[in-house]
Amino acid sequence: MTTLNGVLLDLATIDQGDLDLSSLDRVCGHWQRHAYTEPVDTLERLSHAQIAVTNKVALDRQTLTAANELRLVCVAATGTNNVDLEAARELGIAVANVARYATPAVVQHVFALILALTTRLPEYQRAVSSGAWQRHDRFCLMDYPIRELAGRTLGIVGFGELGQAVARVAEAFGLQVLIAQRPGGPSREGRLPLEALLPQVDVLTLHCPLTDTTRGLIGARELDLMRRDALLINTARGGIVDEQALAEALRRGTLGGAGIDVLSTEPPRGGNPLLAPDIPNLIVTPHIAWASREARQRMVDEVAANIEAFLAGKDRNRVA
Ligand SMILES: NC(=O)c1ccc[n+]([C@@H]2O[C@H](COP(=O)([O-])OP(=O)(O)OC[C@H]3O[C@@H](n4cnc5c(N)ncnc54)[C@H](O)[C@@H]3O)[C@@H](O)[C@H]2O)c1
Ligand SMILES: O=C(O)[C@H](O)CO
Numbered sequence: 001m002t003t004l005n006g007v008l009l010d011l012a013t014i015d016q017g018d019l020d021l022s023s024l025d026r027v028c029g030h031w032q033r034h035a036y037t038e039p040v041d042t043l044e045r046l047s048h049a050q051i052a053v054t055n056k057v058a059l060d061r062q063t064l065t066a067a068n069e070l071r072l073v074c075v076a077a078t079g080t081n082n083v084d085l086e087a088a089r090e091l092g093i094a095v096a097n098v099a100r101y102a103t104p105a106v107v108q109h110v111f112a113l114i115l116a117l118t119t120r121l122p123e124y125q126r127a128v129s130s131g132a133w134q135r136h137d138r139f140c141l142m143d144y145p146i147r148e149l150a151g152r153t154l155g156i157v158g159f160g161e162l163g164q165a166v167a168r169v170a171e172a173f174g175l176q177v178l179i180a181q182r183p184g185g186p187s188r189e190g191r192l193p194l195e196a197l198l199p200q201v202d203v204l205t206l207h208c209p210l211t212d213t214t215r216g217l218i219g220a221r222e223l224d225l226m227r228r229d230a231l232l233i234n235t236a237r238g239g240i241v242d243e244q245a246l247a248e249a250l251r252r253g254t255l256g257g258a259g260i261d262v263l264s265t266e267p268p269r270g271g272n273p274l275l276a277p278d279i280p281n282l283i284v285t286p287h288i289a290w291a292s293r294e295a296r297q298r299m300v301d302e303v304a305a306n307i308e309a310f311l312a313g314k315d316r317n318r319v320a
Contacts, residue, residue: 004311005030007049009037009057014076019297024053027311046070049170054082054305056266061087067101072310074303075319077290078102078161079237081210085320096306097320100161101298102290106235109289110205111173113233113259116283120144144220147229150174155201157194157237158208166205175203183213198225210237215237220245229256232292235289238264247273250282257281261289 006028012035015021024031029052037045037057046052046067052059061084064069064070073083075097088095116122123144127133133141136286145284154170156163157180167177178200190302194217198204204226208214218232219242226232234241243264249255258281266287273289274284302317309316 003029003052004038005032005048006051006053006307007032007034007045009034009042009045009052009054012036013055014296014299015278016293016296018293019300021300023301024307027304027307034036043067043134056082059083059088062090064093067093070097074098074306074309075301076303079209080319081237081239083320086250088320093320094310094318096310096317098299098302098306099317101302102292102295103165105292105295106162107169107291109285110162110166110170110235110259113235113261113285114149114203114205114231117231117259117281118147118149120146122283149203150221152176152202153178153200155180155197156202156206157206159191160207162235163205163207166207171257182208194222195225198222199227201230202227202244203231206236206240207234208236208240210239215239215270216242218242218246220249223249223255226255228254231256233260234258235261238262238266240258244273247276247279250279252281257283259285261285262287291306 008031011025011033032045032049035046039058041057042057042063043066048069049067050069050071051074052070053074053076053239055177059082064084064087070093073088073095075083075094075095078097078099080095080097083095127141127143146291150173150176155173155178156167159179163179170177179191180194180197181187183194206218217240223245232241232246246255246258250258260274260282263274265272268275274282306316
């Protein structure tokens with residue numbers, strides 16, 4: 001039995017009391033469990049820990065530098081933008097993320113958003129709940145134009161685990177798939193620079209990480225390049241999109257709609273341009289694309305496997 005101390009900084013963002021946490025108990029002798037950790041408490045909670053598990057608690061350079069005993073940070077997510085990876089590398093603190101745990105959940109969420117927007121589900125649901133259908137003089141109320149996906153084009157930015165899984169389902173819907181070339185990355189056959197891809201797509205879906213390069217990747221200029229009836233789907237990270245520019249494009253009608261699962265600040269306590277009630281054809285969900293029970297259980301078991309590998313001196317899902 002190991003004598004390492006572990007700290008779970010934001011367990012309530014992972015477990016709703018519905019998960020089996022025994023894999024974590026097997027790999028670390030002593031866990032300090034916290035439902036949430038506010039920034040003011042982070043350092044104190046890390047002070048005696050050799051292993052920290054964080055979903056969204058930010059671990060910046062200052063915090064990592066002061067956490068003298070820390071040897072391993074396990075990010076309980078694929079996105080690692082809440083941890084200063086460069087600082088961790090310099091300080092010799094290993095960081096591991098969880099890859100591929102949420103693919104079915106995220107893919108179904110991406111298509112839930114695309115399908116809801118193309119079939120105008122929110123508007124038709126409101127028409128029924130407000131009594132508009134009941135008052136109608138014909139059998140079918142069709143006030144909102146419905147479109148088909150078959151024969152249209154889907155653009156994907158970020159062709160990793162999630163981008164590729166979305167592409168497979170897209171093909172089953174009869175969508176043609178175009179892939180954005182990674183700036184500065186190797187040019188590959190069939191991939192297009194973003195600015196060449198944008199005017200060609202009916203739906204653009206984002207699956208790249210949030211990094212210094214992708215922050216603000218989809219701004220006013222990129223939105224202007226898109227078709228007036230195109231849809232933007234963002235289940236990646238809020239900071240990849242200029243939210244003010246997106247709100248304006250939807251209001252002006254220069255973009256057809258958007259399905260957004262992630263915002264630049266979460267929770268959006270200080271408000272967000274995309275939460276204004278007057279924006280048409282916009283669906284915002286509270287960062288839940290990943291959150292099926294099955295995916296959360298896989299995540300816990302993957303975090304445990306990362307810790308076990310680290311203790312055995314092996315690299316597993318290491319990002320720093
Ligand atoms: N909303 C959610 O619940 C949820 C769940 C899981 C993951 N995510 C987000 O989705 C992201 C992607 O997850 P994944 O599992 O597919 O990761 P991944 O690492 O398998 O794939 C990311 C891909 O993006 C590419 N990329 C990076 N920068 C790019 C750029 N500028 N242009 C084009 N491509 C670029 C990379 O080369 C890689 O192929 C995560 O980083 C995370 O932020 C969100
Ligand atoms: O990156 C991820 O795994 C999801 O956004 C959940 O945190």
